[in-house]
Amino acid sequence: MSDHLEAFLPSENRDYLVSAIVSVYKAERFLTGCLDDLLAQTIADAIEIVIVDSCSPQNERAIIDTYLAHHGNITYLRTPQRENVYAAWNRGAAAARGKYLTNANSDDRHHPDCLGLLAAALEERPDHVLAYGTSFTTGTENETFAENDRSRPFLTPAPFAPATLLYFPFGPQPVWRRDLHDRIGPFDATYSAAGDWDFAIRASLAGKVAHVPEAMGLYLAHQGAITFRDDTMRKENERIRRFWRRADVIEQLYAMAGAPLATPEQQADVHHDMGLRALEFLTPWSDGAFGQDADFARRCFLHALRLAPGRDATRLSLAIVDALRGDVQKAVTTLGELRAGPCAALAERNLRVIARAASRPGHLLSLRHAPSPLGFPSQLSLAAAHVADIPSSSTGSTGSTGSTGSTGSGWDGADRNGAPRVLLFGESFPPDHGGAAPRTEKSGMARHLEELGAALAQSGYAPHVVTGPRPDHAEPAPQDIAVTETGLWATPGLSDLYRLDRLAESGATRAALLAGPPGAWLLPACRLLRKHDVRTMLLPSISTADLATVRQGGDLPYLRFALACADEVVRGSESGCDAQVLHLMGATSHFVPRAVLPAPAPDDFRRQHGLAPDIPLLVAVSDFLPESGLPDLPNVLKRLDTLHGLAHGDGQWQLAIIGGPTGDGPGDEPGGGVPGRANADPRVRLLGPLPRPQVQSALRDADILLLPGGSESALPYAALEAMALGTPWIAPPLCTALADAAGGLIAEPNHFPQAICALLRDADAATALGELGAAHWDACFRPERCAQALVALLEGAGGMPDLRMPASLRRANAAVQARLPGTGKPQA
Numbered sequence: 001m002s003d004h005l006e007a008f009l010p011s012e013n014r015d016y017l018v019s020a021i022v023s024v025y026k027a028e029r030f031l032t033g034c035l036d037d038l039l040a041q042t043i044a045d046a047i048e049i050v051i052v053d054s055c056s057p058q059n060e061r062a063i064i065d066t067y068l069a070h071h072g073n074i075t076y077l078r079t080p081q082r083e084n085v086y087a088a089w090n091r092g093a094a095a096a097r098g099k100y101l102t103n104a105n106s107d108d109r110h111h112p113d114c115l116g117l118l119a120a121a122l123e124e125r126p127d128h129v130l131a132y133g134t135s136f137t138t139g140t141e142n143e144t145f146a147e148n149d150r151s152r153p154f155l156t157p158a159p160f161a162p163a164t165l166l167y168f169p170f171g172p173q174p175v176w177r178r179d180l181h182d183r184i185g186p187f188d189a190t191y192s193a194a195g196d197w198d199f200a201i202r203a204s205l206a207g208k209v210a211h212v213p214e215a216m217g218l219y220l221a222h223q224g225a226i227t228f229r230d231d232t233m234r235k236e237n238e239r240i241r242r243f244w245r246r247a248d249v250i251e252q253l254y255a256m257a258g259a260p261l262a263t264p265e266q267q268a269d270v271h272h273d274m275g276l277r278a279l280e281f282l283t284p285w286s287d288g289a290f291g292q293d294a295d296f297a298r299r300c301f302l303h304a305l306r307l308a309p310g311r312d313a314t315r316l317s318l319a320i321v322d323a324l325r326g327d328v329q330k331a332v333t334t335l336g337e338l339r340a341g342p343c344a345a346l347a348e349r350n351l352r353v354i355a356r357a358a359s360r361p362g363h364l365l366s367l368r369h370a371p372s373p374l375g376f377p378s379q380l381s382l383a384a385a386h387v388a389d390i391p392s393s394s395t396g397s398t399g400s401t402g403s404t405g406s407t408g409s410g411w412d413g414a415d416r417n418g419a420p421r422v423l424l425f426g427e428s429f430p431p432d433h434g435g436a437a438p439r440t441e442k443s444g445m446a447r448h449l450e451e452l453g454a455a456l457a458q459s460g461y462a463p464h465v466v467t468g469p470r471p472d473h474a475e476p477a478p479q480d481i482a483v484t485e486t487g488l489w490a491t492p493g494l495s496d497l498y499r500l501d502r503l504a505e506s507g508a509t510r511a512a513l514l515a516g517p518p519g520a521w522l523l524p525a526c527r528l529l530r531k532h533d534v535r536t537m538l539l540p541s542i543s544t545a546d547l548a549t550v551r552q553g554g555d556l557p558y559l560r561f562a563l564a565c566a567d568e569v570v571r572g573s574e575s576g577c578d579a580q581v582l583h584l585m586g587a588t589s590h591f592v593p594r595a596v597l598p599a600p601a602p603d604d605f606r607r608q609h610g611l612a613p614d615i616p617l618l619v620a621v622s623d624f625l626p627e628s629g630l631p632d633l634p635n636v637l638k639r640l641d642t643l644h645g646l647a648h649g650d651g652q653w654q655l656a657i658i659g660g661p662t663g664d665g666p667g668d669e670p671g672g673g674v675p676g677r678a679n680a681d682p683r684v685r686l687l688g689p690l691p692r693p694q695v696q697s698a699l700r701d702a703d704i705l706l707l708p709g710g711s712e713s714a715l716p717y718a719a720l721e722a723m724a725l726g727t728p729w730i731a732p733p734l735c736t737a738l739a740d741a742a743g744g745l746i747a748e749p750n751h752f753p754q755a756i757c758a759l760l761r762d763a764d765a766a767t768a769l770g771e772l773g774a775a776h777w778d779a780c781f782r783p784e785r786c787a788q789a790l791v792a793l794l795e796g797a798g799g800m801p802d803l804r805m806p807a808s809l810r811r812a813n814a815a816v817q818a819r820l821p822g823t824g825k826p827q828a
Contacts, residue, residue, distance in 0.1 A: 005079060007095075010048065012072035017046035018119050018175065019098030023088035024051055027106040028058040033142040034106040035067050043116040045073075048098050052088040053078040086187035086195040093181060102175045103196075109218040110173060111145045117215035118175035129207035132156060132174040133215030135284075145218050154219050155284040157382040159209040161256040162274055165245055166291070166379075167283045168197040170209075173217040180206060194236035201244050205252055245296055247303055250274050259374060268308035273372045275300030275317060279324075280531075282383040282497075290527055294324045312343040313370035316350070320367045323354055343370055353533075362565030365530035384498035419462040420510035422794065423503070423534075424449045425525060427489050427516050429467040429477070444594070445515055445541060447717050448572075451595045452513070453481040455787030461510070461794075466500075488521045497524050504532040511535040511794045513570075518546065518559035526565040537793055538566040539592075542578040542713045544734060550584045563587045568793045572714025573737035574804055580736070590793060593803055595786035596720040596777075601696035608694075609687060611654055616760050618655045619702035621695060621718040622709065624674045629708025629732070629749065630657060634677040634684050636708070636752050653683060653756075655706075658698060660689045700725045703766070704759055707731035707738070708749055715741055720781055723773035728766050730755045740805050742813040743773015745820065758820040768816045776809050 020038050024031065038049055051064060051074065064076055075095055083091070093101055100119050104110075114133060121131040135154035140147075156171040163169060184202040187195045203209065251261055254270040261267050278297040280290055301318040305311065316338055323331035332354060338347035350367050357363040428446045446467075453463035457480035464482040468489045477483040486496040503509060512529050514522065518540050529536045540559055549556065559581075563569060569589040571578045582589045606613050618637070622628040637655060657678060678686040690698070695718075699705060705722040707729060715737045722729050722743070729744035730752060739746060747755040759766045780803045792800040 005077060006053075007078075008068060008074075008076040010073050010075050014097075016048035016073070016096075016098040017043060018100045018102060018115050019048040019050050019092070019096030019178070020102050020104040020115070021089050021092030021096065022049060022051045022104050022106055023085050023092070024053045024060050024106060025056045025082065025088075026058050027056065028060050028063070030106040030142065031060050031063045033109070033144070034104065035063075037109045037144070038104055039071065040112055041110065041115050042112050043119065046119075047115065048073050048075065048096060049104075050075045050092040050096050051077065052083075052092045054083045054088050055079050055081055084189060084192050086191055087189040090186040090189060093178065093186065096178060099178060100175050101178050102173060105172060107141065107220040108172050109143070109145050109148075111216040114173065114215045114217050115175060117212050121210045121212045121215075122175065122177065125208070125210055127208055128210045129180050130170065130174055130176040130203050131210040131212055131215075132170040133211075133217060134213045135171040135173065135217050135219050137219050137221050139221055141220060143218065143220075145216065148218055150216075155282060155383055156211070157282070157284075157379075158377065159204075159211050160376065160382050161204040161209070161253040162250065162270075163277065163281070163379065163382060164197075164201045164204045165241075165250065165253065165274070166277060166281045166293070168194075168200050169284070170196075170200055171217065171284065172219045176203065191236050191239075193233040194240055197237070197240055198244075201240070201249075201253075204256060205249070208256070241296070245299075247271070250300070257376065259376075264307040268304040268311065268314070269373045271300045271304040271307065272311075272314050272317065273374045273376065275304070275321075276369060276372055277379050279321070279369075281379040290524070292324075294321050297321050298325070312338055312341045313373075316343045316346055317369045320350065320369060323350075323357075323364055323367060328354060346370060360564055360566065362526065362530060362561065362563075365527055365565065366533045368533075380498055380501050418508070419460060421462045421464050421506070421508045422456055422510060423512035423529075424453060424463055424465045425467075425488075425512065425514045425516060426465065427468050429465050429470065429483060444714065444717050447596070448594045448714075449515065450478065450481070451597070451783045452787065452790060454478060455595065455783045456790070457481065458784075459787055459791050461791075462508075464503075488525065489516070489519070497528065500525065501528050501532075504528050504534050509534055511537065513537045513539055513790075514562065514566075515539040515541070517541045517543070518556045518562065520558060522558045522562040526562050530565045535568075535794065535796065536566050537568045537570055537790075538562050539570045539572065540578055540582075540713065541572075542576075542581045544577055544736075547577045547581050550581050556581070556585075560585065567796070570790075570793065574740035576713060576735075576737035576739065578713035578737075590789070590800065591803055592786055592789045592793070593781055594714045594717065594720060595781055595783035596717055596724060597783050598721055598724045599692050599696050601693045601700060603697070605694065605697035605701045609656065609685065611656065611685065616653050616703045617701060618653060618704050618706050618756065619658065619698050620655065620706045620708065621658045621698070622707075623659045624661045628659075630659070630674050632749070633657075633706065633708045633752075634674075634681055636749055637684075637756075655684045656687055656698060656702075657684065658687050658690050658695055696721060696725070699727050702727050704756060705729040705744075706752065706756075707735055708752065709734065713737060715781075719744070720777065723777040723781070726770035726774045728759055728769040728773065730759075740810075741773070742776035742805060742809045743769050745769075745817065755820070762819060765816050765819050769813070772809055772813050772816065776805055779806055779809070780804070 022034060035049065038047060041047055053060060053076065055078065068074055068076060077091060077095060089103055100122060102115060118131040118133060122128055134156050136148060136150045137152040137154045138148050154171060157163065157169050159169065180203060184206050188198050189195070191198060251267060251270060255261055259270050261270065275297040278293045278300060280292060283291050298318065298321045301314050301321060304314045308314070315334055319331040319334035332351065335347045335351050338344065346368055353363055353366045426445050426449045429449055449465055453465060456463045463480065464484065466484050466486060466488070469485050469487070488496050512534050514525060514536065526536065546556055563585065569582060569587050570592045571582055571589045572594055573579050574591055606617065611617060620630060620633060622630055624630055634655070657674065675686060678684040699718070699722045705718060705727055707716060707719060716735065719729050719731065719738060719741065723741065730747055731738045731744060732749050733746055738744065745755050785801060785803060789800045789803060792798065
């Protein structure tokens with residue numbers, strides 16, 4: 001190996017607008033895409049490409065030689081020993097002739113206009129030292145920007161110099177002035193992973209920074225990156241925090257942002273503001289999860305008190321930090337002393353919050369600071385500023401204002417007649433259970449939200465559903481229910497979080513019901529609702545897999561966080577999956593079942609669908625996902641052929657399946673799954689999705705409703721509707737919620753044939769079960785009864801009705817079951 005640097009200078013001897021520095025080490029598989037990406041920039045003729053090969057053992061040189069032969073704007077340098085990325089960038093910067101520099105990481109990509117827009121921003125702003133754009137994340141190697149769907153934003157917040165002490169804000173592809181290095185020096189090559197954060201702080205101390213949202217790039221996230229593969233990044237981040245988070249640096253950065261610093265009181269203001277920011281910020285890689293550094297905040301507040309002793313607002317913030325760090329008694333003592341001063345109201349409120357937090361520690365997120373004396377944008381508004389329809393203006397560091405976008409009915413749209421708003425969170429809306437939409441697997445919760453919304457509207461509230469993206473064929477929402485579509489259930493978007501923050505801080509928002517599986521969406525939703533003291537109720541959808549996890553000693557961390565934050569926890573079953581998980585996690589909960597009001601239905605379901613009027617009719621209502629049990633139901637029912645005693649002769653039965661494919665599972669396959677097995681037996685009719693009145697008609701005409709899967713937390717809506725209509729049902733033990741429902745039988749799937757025969761043989765028992773189901777529905781599942789329970793929780797005033805199955809119905813149901821031996825596992 002040579003001891004000397006190899007250098008190939010560009011054949012074009014001229015100056016360039018931008019020099020793109022490409023550091024190469026084991027980058028052979030990325031290099032062609034990287035160079036093609038840079039050569040495709042709209043200002044490619046003004047770009048110099050400086051490749052620094054840090055003694056890579058791969059064959060990048062062969063690729064580079066090909067480009068050197070055809071492009072005169074490429075500089076190639078190869079070092080005799082391996083150097084880290086910051087040493088390579090320094091070497092490239094020293095060789096570059098461009099007016100502006102950028103790091104062009106070999107595995108990242110750009111929009112064709114990216115570098116041109118960033119360079120133009122600096123051309124137009126001679127007092128700015130750096131410009132950066134908007135980034136998106138990909139997990140696909142060598143994906144071009146055009147190929148990426150831009151569904152994973154990599155947060156690049158609006159510039160605010162002091163915030164650089166909390167995170168690296170500039171994304172993976174900034175452009176900076178080459179002469180900036182004359183003022184602040186090169187990258188610090190003693191860093192291996194966090195040198196760009198160190199550089200960002202120094203750049204922010206040297207001059208203004210521009211954010212250009214239209215300049216977009218693509219960042220490849222992979223576990224082989226130094227950011228993820230060991231603890232180097234963590235150690236270096238801590239080194240930066242120790243070195244840069246000094247009082248003099250904080251004041252210099254605030255001076256760059258325009259804060260006055262002439263007096264000790266003004267200096268105290270900036271340290272107080274910095275402490276508030278350290279308690280809530282969004283980092284670029286967080287996907288909507290808030291960061292917090294209570295220790296840094298405490299140091300800031302203590303320094304502010306040294307500069308302006310005795311200031312009540314700062315003492316209040318320091319008490320909050322003490323509570324967050326676990327020193328609750330010290331916080332209570334300080335807040336007690338503040339009850340006689342200008343922060344008395346906040347001190348009293350925070351004392352009440354701390355008292356509540358003894359049982360629900362997440363309530364500490366509701367502790368409220370006095371507003372910052374400075375008028376700078378909040379951390380959340382800085383984070384959301386790159387979203388086109390979100391303004392970056394703010395009323396202060398504790399909240400933001402401004403108009404929203406046009407999504408759905410709008411987050412800040414006026415609710416009817418100024419009624420108190422209740423947010424209803426659910427993954428899908430409106431309901432499509434057996435309806436025109438092909439997907440039905442999420443319809444239970446959607447139907448629940450509709451029923452609750454209608455009942456709340458009747459009770460004087462303004463229901464506002466926060467849901468996922470709705471399909472093109474979605475039905476209009478009911479008149480009294482506002483609907484907003486969000487991406488909250490995928491990766492929480494900054495626009496969604498920002499709008500939710502403003503909606504939650506509105507005085508019109510009284511409460512929120514969070515309904516859905518215990519996923520990552522709970523973190524930002526709970527935190528924002530708790531921050532604004534919105535009364536929060538949690539209605540988790542718990543699966544059998546969740547129950548197995550907890551039983552085996554595992555944890556559901558998102559659910560645990562939500563339980564710590566919620567004012568009330570609601571379960572949809574008496575003793576089903578959700579009740580069992582909440583008990584195992586030590587949570588107190590209230591039973592509020594789903595409500596349902598059967599829709600008017602036509603009388604000719606059998607005739608309309610060509611079904612025999614005198615042969616027993618079995619009905620199943622579900623989608624084709626494997627967990628629904630439908631893919632195996634036709635094969636299970638063939639065992640009826642070997643049994644005797646059906647009401648109209650051996651083997652005479654018909655099965656109507658209502659529902660459609662989802663595109664997600666083997667049940668959809670035309671030659672197999674549900675369609676293939678249904679078509680193989682003329683007694684099975686696959687009717688597809690049907691409007692709700694026809695579903696009601698089917699359930700009323702059916703002899704039995706079959707629920708072969710059903711691992712839902714609450715009673716399936718099909719079962720509730722069958723109960724209301726007096727139709728008996730059969731479900732497996734997996735549907736744990738139905739163990740506490742009258743009107744049917746619990747049987748293992750392989751015992752379904754025996755259970756069907758038993759009900760069809762004993763018409764009196766079937767009728768009795770139907771009547772018991774109708775009585776249970778009338779006593780516990782009417783919407784007005786469930787709404788009464790929910791309103792009692794909303795108001796926190798007690799007086800909840802008891803909606804558990806009456807003991808008399810439970811005994812009567814068990815007595816009827818005893819007449820039907822051999823039907824599988826009896827009800828609990």
